[in-house]
Amino acid sequence: MITKQIQKEPKVQKNINFQIIHDDYFLVQRVFNDEDKQILKNFEANYDNINKGYVLQIKFYTNLIEILTRKYQVVNQIPYFVFSALQPIQKCLNFNIENQNKQIYYDQNDIKTPENDLPQSILKQLFNYQKEGIRFGMMNKCRILIADEMGVGKTIQAICLAFAYLKNLSKKMIVICPSSLKFYWKQEINKWYRVILNGRQVSQFIQVFQASNDQIEQQTKILICSYDIIQSAINKIEKYNAFLGIADEAHYLKNPDTKRSKAIIPYLKQLKHVILLTGTPAFAKPQEMYSLVSILRPDVFTNFLDYGKRYCNPKKSNFHNGLDYSGSSNELELHYLLTRYMMIRRLKKDVLNELPDKKRKKIKVSTDSSIQSQIAQILKKVKDKTLQILMNPPPNQQFQNEPDSYFNGNHGSSQFQSLKTCYMLSGLAKQQQVLNYLEELLKSVDKVIVFAEHIQILDNIEKFANDRKKKYIRIDGSVRDEEKSIRVQSFENNKNISIAILSFGAASLGITLTSASNILFAEMHWTPAIMEQAEDRAHRIGQKNPVTCHYLIGEGTLDNMLYKKILEKQQIVGAILDGKTVNLKFDETDTPNQMNSNTINQQSHNQEQQFQQLKQQKQTNMTNNQGKTCSNKSKNQDEKKQQGGLIQQSILNYCHQNATGKNKLEKVNFLNMKEQIIPCEEIEIKEDFPVKEKNFIQKRSRKQFDKENKHIQEELYRPEKQLKNKLLSNKQQNFIIID
Known part of the structure; x- marks a missing residue:
């Protein structure tokens, strides 16, 4: 008996995207089929217009995936490590380093509060947001990234956190920072520990590690060393047995393939408490965040491939065999994972209300025209591919460390040198x-x-x-x-x-x-x-x-x-x-403050008078014309003239007093009638700037008019062109409107 085997049709691949956006909610994107939309609505989904997707409760995730996978081959599901990252550090941090299992144990003593573990002498000097940053670190076993914007005060938060865990320097700490900041850290620790310890000096316990052949002194409780030195003295540093580590400007470790990162990242992972500081944890790409999160949660972020597939939008590289991880994907989810238990970040505009703008x-x-010609000639010879590599550097260790030799390999060293020359010439020009x-x-x-x-x-x-x-x-x-x-x-x-x-x-x-x-x-x-x-x-x-x-x-x-x-x-x-x-x-939009010379002020004043005269003349003409027209004319014409007057007023008020009382040229906005003055988009300065004989030219485009304003163009252009002709007759003008 011959049986006919029935082959199942392969499932259609469905590129639906899922992102965790909260402990209790997830986002579903790229749903275009009406039948699929109905499935989501059956799970009480709500559409999010901002993020262009459906928001569902996390408890429905498993059932939703089960239903969708019956119909499709669903890609972009939420990987397991994402759910692990939603959990705080438990009693044991279990992870592997170079195939060796490591375990770090925590207890209730590792959870502290600023009120109980810091003296009032220092609490009085902290901003409230700094106290909250310290509290966040204490609640998360002091394994955190303080990513406050530069200038907010990350150093003092790290110092206070460290003090709470060092128990009056009974335990050891290491500070890793750029070489230029070693003595800055020594100065800041001395300053703030005097406040914390009521005037007690701690300088005798601080050692700045100057060279890899230095010996760590026996009384050292706070060791300060640079990224460059620690990589060559890592064996000596490991024997120091630090209890807590601070890595300032931690983005120095963004490339895990460098010698520096290969030495320092495993070392920091094994410390019980780690404080990473940087105002710029991701210089340009999610790829650059991986090293930092792998230090804080080595139990969750165990390999880059899983992380990269989820957050770096990998694509086939145009420059080398393999994938290019320089992209970005699932940013909402990554942001939430970071801020849930690992990272705290505040912007100056949000926390420093008294900080000036x-x-x-x-x-x-x-x-310089001759230098400009040199740049143009070089760029003509440079291949587009070389320029693209330089503007979008590949995730390549050789490129990061030695870009010259990278290009010398198969990418054309002479091309790269040409671009470096262009970069220097851009400054000279x-x-x-x-x-x-x-x-x-x-x-x-x-x-x-x-x-x-x-x-x-x-x-x-x-x-x-x-x-x-x-x-x-x-x-x-x-x-x-x-x-x-x-x-x-x-x-x-x-x-x-x-x-x-x-x-x-x-x-x-x-x-x-x-x-x-x-x-x-x-x-x-x-x-x-x-x-x-x-x-x-x-x-x-x-x-x-x-x-x-x-x-x-x-x-x-x-x-x-x-x-x-x-x-x-x-x-x-x-x-x-x-x-x-x-x-x-x-x-x-702002014109440079240096345009405030007496000559330019006088010219601006003269031009203002010219504008005012034209305004009065135009208003007089409009009044006379209105008197001659019949009384039964449509009101629409009057409204059009009023709108035209508003725009003329915008042109007339091109100059006003700024905060310092100095004159400043402004650009006209023809679309927003409510604002008579808004700043210009660009400033163009001619060769002999700011010599008064040269023109200060401010450009604006006629294309800014939209259809609803066409009826006032005739009224607008006539006085403007009259003014333009008058200004061109004045050899000392510094402001003209260009068609």
Whole structure:
């Protein structure tokens, strides 16, 4: 007897996405079939317009998956480790390191409270949000990431947490930090422990580990060492038997494949208590968070492949064999997992109500035409693939450590060197405009911080300061740590020092410069977090004035490309850390304060009078025309003229007084009638800026009119063109409207 075997049809693959968004709820996305939508509604699902998905109670997850898997091959289900991450650390932390099982035991003594375990002398000096940060750490066995925005005060929270667990220094602690911050940490621990211990000195128990061949002193209870040294002295450090570890600027460990990370990450995992500090835990990608979460919860995040598949949106790489994990996915879930038991993060705008505002100005400047031509010629020869690699670095250890040799392998070292040359030329091309801008800025403010990347740019700024006989400090990679602290204090305490010339690498973290409230970026940096770190040298606790960050974007350089990439990276970082998409926002509307010379003020006043005269003339004409028309004319025409008058008023009020009483040019918004003045989007400065014979040109697009405003264009254009002709006849004009 012959039996016919019936083959089952393969199930259709369904790419429905599931995300945990709360202990009790999950989100279902990418549901387009009406039948599937009805299934969700049967489980009491509610549609979330913001996140474009259906929200269900977590208790329905198993039943929902069971029903869907009968119909489809469902992908993107919630993996097991996600549910494990929703549970706090229990009595035993069980994990493996290099195939060896490790166990860390906890009891009730590891759960503390600020009120019971910190003296009143220190509690009185803490902000409420700092107390909450300490409480969060105590409730989670002191294995946490404090990711407060830079300038909020992470150091003091870590010091207080450590004190509560060290029991009056009866146990040992290690502080790992960048080399430039070693003496800063010694200073801060001394300062705050004197408060905690009622004046008792602890300096004799603190040792700064200077070199890998140093010996750890017997009385040392607090060992401070840099990331670079600890990797070469890890065996000696392990014998120190630290009870608690603090890793400052923990994003130094973002790449698990570096020698530094391979030495330090396993060491930190084995400590009973670990405090990670960084204001920028994910410089650009979820991939860079893995090292940090694996330190805090080695029992949950056991391998990168599971994590990467869930949160890094892996795709086939265009540059190497294998997958590219530089993407981002399930950001809502990752944010919730981080903030549930591992990470606490507060932004300055949320917790420091008295901290002055910070705004960014994007200023377009002209560049040296010959250098601009060099940049254009180089970019023509550079392959798009090489440029893409540089703008989106692959997760490759060789690239992270030695980009030159990486390109030398199969990616063209000469191409990479060409881009590095373009990067340097981008700074040189606008250097004269940077110096002009700085000179004018110093006429209205007492102190300015200037950041740059290349030595040649720093040298030119230093030469400018010497030529103008301006006192300054300079901090770059050649300055020793002890000397750096001295120079910072000089800038802060000496009113005669007006310029701080700083390199990104040496001074974008670990120093406080709140005596200045203006930061000038002579060059852009590849990484958004570095830019924000540099900004927050001034915008932090202790700042009393609004901080303005001046970004000078050179025409025909790499600046615009870097600016766009920074915005893209910041969107991903904001979604993961803060639970919402954010940009590195620029206040693209403000005109530089240095335009406030007497000549420009007078010209602005004259132009205001011209505008007012045109306004009166136009109003007179409109009145006469109304008198001649018949009384039975439609009211619509009167309404149109009134709307036209509102827009004319917007044009007339292009100049107003800012907070300091200085004149400032503004851009007109033709779509929002309620606001007569809003700032312009971009500022363009011509070669000899700010020489008064040159024009300060402010552009606006006619495309901004939408259909409902077409009826007033005729009324608007006529007086504007009359004004334009008058202004063009004036050789001293500094503001024109361009069609």
